[in-house]
Amino acid sequence: MEQSIYINNWLNRQVGLVRVSLILILFAAVAQFASFGLIQAHVVSFYGAQQEDISFALQIAYVGIIATLPIQFRLQKHFNTRSYLLIAFIAGIVLNVGCLFTHDLVLFSILRFLTGVITCIVAGCILIVLFTTLPEPNRMLVGVSLFFSLILTCGVLIGIGASWVVLRANWTEIYYGLIALQVMAILLCICIFKARPAMKPYPLYQIDWSGGIIFMFGAAATLYVMVYGPKRYWFADPAIRNTAIFAIVSLTLFLFRQASLKRPLVHLSVFKFGKFIFAIFLMLLFWGIKDSINLIYGYSVMVLGWNSADVVNSGLFNIAGVIVATFIAVKVIMRNKQNLPKLLLFGFAIMFYYHLLVYRHLTPDLSFAELCFPIFVHGFACGLLFVPVSVFCIAAVPQSTGMTGIVICTYTRFIATLNSIAGYYTLQLNYNQQFKESFLSKLTPENGLVTQRQELYKGLFVSKGYTPGEAAGISNMLLAKSLSIQSQLLTLRAIFLIGAIVMALVFAILLTFAVVNKVKAARAG
Structure with a gap:
């Protein structure tokens, strides 16, 4: 053996x-x-x-x-x-x-x-x-x-x-x-x-240690830009601007070295293969969009008031979905490798369903059981996708490139993580501001619903022994908290709607490629 x-x-x-x-x-x-x-x-x-x-x-x-x-x-x-x-x-x-x-x-x-x-x-x-x-x-x-x-x-x-x-x-x-x-x-x-x-x-000879060090600093600079950029209005901040320039120069120099060396760390020749580029594109979308589960965990803590144990327990349903779907995906591919495109289609369809499900059913009072179902669906979609996407990436390059396929997949995972960190934060910031401004424009004395809610809160706290002034202050705080929760819920719904649209587009692209390839195969036959 x-x-x-x-x-x-x-x-x-x-x-x-x-x-x-x-x-x-x-x-x-x-x-x-x-x-x-x-x-x-x-x-x-x-x-x-x-x-x-x-x-x-x-x-x-x-x-x-x-x-x-x-x-x-x-x-x-x-x-x-x-x-x-x-x-x-x-x-x-x-x-x-x-x-x-x-x-x-x-x-x-x-x-x-x-x-x-x-x-x-x-x-x-x-x-x-x-x-x-x-x-x-x-x-x-x-x-x-x-x-x-x-x-x-x-x-x-x-x-x-x-x-x-x-x-x-x-x-x-x-x-x-x-x-x-x-x-x-x-x-x-x-x-x-x-x-x-x-x-x-x-x-150990002719290892590109210099290239590795250059890449390390370039990747660290990229991480800095993507983590701190959304908080500092991106290139309006001099530190972000200078760090971004340093990252671009470092990574460009790294790529130039890899293209010119006889024994590079990464064989850039893999990008000559169209299937590999398409597989990397799918992996980038998959790893980026799957991080929307972090929004669910954040919602469960900030809105539903779960503790860390509740979040972890709900995450077990996600693991169950991953394990079940991974077992199915491996068995299906082992039976016939031609099933891989079908798994990709089915996986992105499930991911579309997950985003649409959260978009339609997100409320401020979901129970543990109600939220665990979409968490399981997310894990099931991930289990169906990451095996076919990973195998697709690695198998799309010749063996002469060594471990470059795995290395590029790891780079892609890193880039997708940074995009999700910056992207989801920016989307939440923009949509939250938009919805809060929309709500505030309606909080006027002429709005009967607002006045009615304030009087209800005041009457409740006065009956509990608070003075009218204290009751008014607490009622305003509760109203502000309710406004914040509603803004966050609408923000999450908007983000999950975008995710559903993106997954639908990916599904349509994959379906188009599958049909075209099938027609070409039929003509060739």
Whole structure:
């Protein structure tokens, strides 16, 4: 068996056990990257910073991942796999200890960047080893499905433990759980990996270290622009303008280097293939639009008043949808690879239904059960889409380009995340302002409904023992809160309507391509 290159001989026949162990090791690495997604409010209060500062500090880990990934695939071939992973996890423990005791946001951001580097080292290594445990015909399909399923669901899975911690102790206790996971991963690595794998080390020469550093600074600058830009009116702010120029120059220089080097980090020749460009376009839309689930979680906290445990529990329905749909997608593709376009059509149709469902049924008093259904539908759509889209991207480029397909997919995920952060914030800001101004224009003494609501509030509080002046003040506060909630609901409905329209357009484009290809195939036949 091919996995005997890495795996101890006594485990060669325990393929299932090896795969489970690899997934647990991967989870221990990814958990430290995705551990704060559902408890950002606690991190904000701990550092006393603005929301955008924490977003930048958390997302900078992704810069560490994408900057390290193309180099990681070369490094892995040079070092002993077990020693490589052990050093990475030990470094991860040190980073978590550092995060546990630091109160400086700049230092926390640096540690988060290094956390992304460690996550990439482990995830990239485990992905390669996981491929060797799978049969050749289904290696890419099953490997990518397992890998990206964990990436997609890890945030909610680790959020279960995070929510349990924040309800009972200081949120920083999460680091002890992360360290425990890493200790478990170290023990698993010692048990399953050979001390000396049966392979020659790949020589490290002509690695574009300079290009990697240039890309790292360019990606970090891009992150800064997309996180802080919407809050500072974009290019009206000199810092945003200068950082954007620096990002453009850095990334342009990186692309120029990759086009001119004999052994580049990224083979730009993949963009000569039309199918790959189309697949990247689909992936960009999918990863960007799927983040609308974060608006649902925000709505459940701000409007419905859920705590973090309720949010995580609702997220379990999302995970259930992902798992069920992923299993269906893998089975359908394994039966016939020609079913992949049909899965894409069906997946985007379900994503359209999800956005339309939320648009039509969003109210200020949805129950837990009522909201969990669209959350499940979202997970089901994601499970149907991310496997076909990922396989489509990777299979659209020749094997001679190495891991460039996976690297570009990771870049695309990063870009889509930044677009969703900036895009959803800007849309909420604009629509909220628009609806509030519309409401305020109607809050006049001549409006009988407003006067009636104010008098109702006043009478209620006066009956509770408040003075008329206090009752009037409280009634105005309640009216303002009601106006804010209604504005937010209308804003979310407008955004989900846009999402439904975009998904309908994507469905129409895919349907058109499918019909055209079928006609061409019929003529060729």
